[in-house]
Amino acid sequence: MTEGLFLFNSRTRKKERFVPIKPGHAGVYSCGPTVYSAQHIGNMRPYLFADLLVRALKAQGLKVTHVINVTDVGHLTDDADAGEDKMEKAAAQSGRRAEEIAAEYTEQWLVDRRRLGIPDPDVLCKATDHIPEQIEMIRQLEAKGATYRISDGIYFDIAKFPRYADLARLDLAQQEGANRIEEVTEKRQSADFALWKFAEKGVQRQQEWDSPWGVGFPGWHIECSAMSTKYLGETFDIHTGGIDHLPVHHSNEIAQSETALGIDRWVNVWMHEEFIDFQGEKMSKSLGNVYILQDLVDSGLLPLSFRYFFLQAHYRKQQTFTDDAMAAADRGYRRLVAQAQALSEDGGVDEQAVASHGAEFRAAMNDDLNAPRALAAATQIVRDESLSPATRRALLTECDAWLGLDLLTAALPQAIQEKDPRIDRLVAARQAARQAKEWAEADRIRDELAAEGVTIEDTPDGPIWRRSEP
Numbered sequence: 001m002t003e004g005l006f007l008f009n010s011r012t013r014k015k016e017r018f019v020p021i022k023p024g025h026a027g028v029y030s031c032g033p034t035v036y037s038a039q040h041i042g043n044m045r046p047y048l049f050a051d052l053l054v055r056a057l058k059a060q061g062l063k064v065t066h067v068i069n070v071t072d073v074g075h076l077t078d079d080a081d082a083g084e085d086k087m088e089k090a091a092a093q094s095g096r097r098a099e100e101i102a103a104e105y106t107e108q109w110l111v112d113r114r115r116l117g118i119p120d121p122d123v124l125c126k127a128t129d130h131i132p133e134q135i136e137m138i139r140q141l142e143a144k145g146a147t148y149r150i151s152d153g154i155y156f157d158i159a160k161f162p163r164y165a166d167l168a169r170l171d172l173a174q175q176e177g178a179n180r181i182e183e184v185t186e187k188r189q190s191a192d193f194a195l196w197k198f199a200e201k202g203v204q205r206q207q208e209w210d211s212p213w214g215v216g217f218p219g220w221h222i223e224c225s226a227m228s229t230k231y232l233g234e235t236f237d238i239h240t241g242g243i244d245h246l247p248v249h250h251s252n253e254i255a256q257s258e259t260a261l262g263i264d265r266w267v268n269v270w271m272h273e274e275f276i277d278f279q280g281e282k283m284s285k286s287l288g289n290v291y292i293l294q295d296l297v298d299s300g301l302l303p304l305s306f307r308y309f310f311l312q313a314h315y316r317k318q319q320t321f322t323d324d325a326m327a328a329a330d331r332g333y334r335r336l337v338a339q340a341q342a343l344s345e346d347g348g349v350d351e352q353a354v355a356s357h358g359a360e361f362r363a364a365m366n367d368d369l370n371a372p373r374a375l376a377a378a379t380q381i382v383r384d385e386s387l388s389p390a391t392r393r394a395l396l397t398e399c400d401a402w403l404g405l406d407l408l409t410a411a412l413p414q415a416i417q418e419k420d421p422r423i424d425r426l427v428a429a430r431q432a433a434r435q436a437k438e439w440a441e442a443d444r445i446r447d448e449l450a451a452e453g454v455t456i457e458d459t460p461d462g463p464i465w466r467r468s469e470p
């Protein structure tokens with residue numbers, strides 16, 4: 001592979017060298033969360049992935065503008081414009097204001113992102129703050145004759161956009177046949193999608209606005225087109241999202257944007273990340289098989305251990321979450337941090353060795369963000385005794401600017417430790433023996449644990465135990 005950062009482009013289905021539209025700058029838009037409930041760890045994968053991308057672009061010396069939206073209106077329970085508005089539904093069920101729910105879960109998402117080492121985006125834009133921009137784009141579409149009105153809203157007519165099927169290689173005829181059997185609607189084609197939905201008569205919505213077409217709310221897809229264009233311009237470099245967005249949401253975004261703006265190529269590189277599965281299915285709110293980050297923390301795991309877990313799979317591969325895999329990632333992360341932090345500043349930095357020994361790591365990053373390969377390279381570097389500790393530190397600092405694991409500076413909280421009921425019981429028994437001044441018994445238990453590699457440290461908050469590193 002030649003010089004530069006290579007990224008897999010869903011649009012061309014190829015790994016391509018990244019060439020920014022504007023030299024020295026990269027504009028990135030990532031589809032953000034729908035904030036009607038807590039974001040689970042599956043939901044965090046798109047943002048870990050986008051962070052990995054942004055860090056790799058910065059490692060190329062590019063200035064990056066990263067824009068993420070927050071969907072706080074208009075996302076219906078079915079991505080294809082059917083069902084209820086997720087925000088309104090959550091508000092009705094809880095008796096709360098939709099804005100209040102949105103604010104709570106936006107904050108939870110931001111806090112969890114930060115705990116995972118993800119910096120805040122340069123622009124964080126809410127759909128409800130950009131209603132005029134969305135109305136304006138729908139007007140442009142209307143002026144181009146790409147819309148039509150039916151009883152529940154204004155729709156985009158995909159027949160007016162011949163490239164509609166290109167991004168996801170859709171078989172529209174087959175899709176049309178399959179969907180028509182199930183639903184008979186007023187839509188001209190089953191893939192047509194809502195731009196503006198009318199507020200239903202007799203239903204009191206919390207979130208609705210006036211528009212040239214009547215009171216209602218924007219369809220979900222239009223917000224991403226309107227806001228990305230506002231903040232990144234009429235064409236921009238990279239658009240990211242979950243793999244589920246490819247056939248509907250992103251195909252719709254392209255149709256709207258390219259038609260409204262009258263351009264051939266709105267976005268150069270489309271990137272999609274695969275799902276995290278759990279218990280044999282996609283981890284998802286609707287299936288109920290979810291953990292949020294706090295659940296992991298409550299069971300004694302470190303937030304950055306989840307980042308480490310994420311880095312163990314390539315973003316385009318489906319990843320399976322299990323409690324055991326997560327516990328192993330937690331041990332692996334702690335071990336890597338402990339080894340990195342045990343390195344002294346001795347031996348001076350050998351710049352030549354930094355250049356040569358960093359090559360594998362850099363190649364991994366530039367090969368479509370190959371994080372598992374980069375993680376293996378970092379693990380190798382930390383143990384490479386042919387290099388001085390100071391050289392290894394310099395290399396790890398470079399690796400970590402991309403991996404974001406805080407390898408040299410993370411404070412491993414002593415109080416957070418693995419859970420093991422048997423060891424917990426033995427440690428408690430030793431503590432009881434100490435309090436009863438039964439020193440021989442206390443020592444016997446300590447020795448028994450030491451024989452299996454478990455050391456106990458007595459702290460003002462009580463004893464904590466740790467397995468010694470292999």
Ligand code: AMP
Pocket residue numbers: 031032033034035042043044045046241242243244245274275276277282283284
């Ligand atoms: P939502 O808040 O449901 O709109 O989801 C936000 C993002 O998370 C979308 O880009 C989804 O593609 C993504 N997502 C949801 N569940 C998972 C999962 N189990 N693994 C990876 N990504 C997911």
Ligand code: ZN
Pocket residue numbers: 030031032224249
């Ligand atoms: Zn989007």
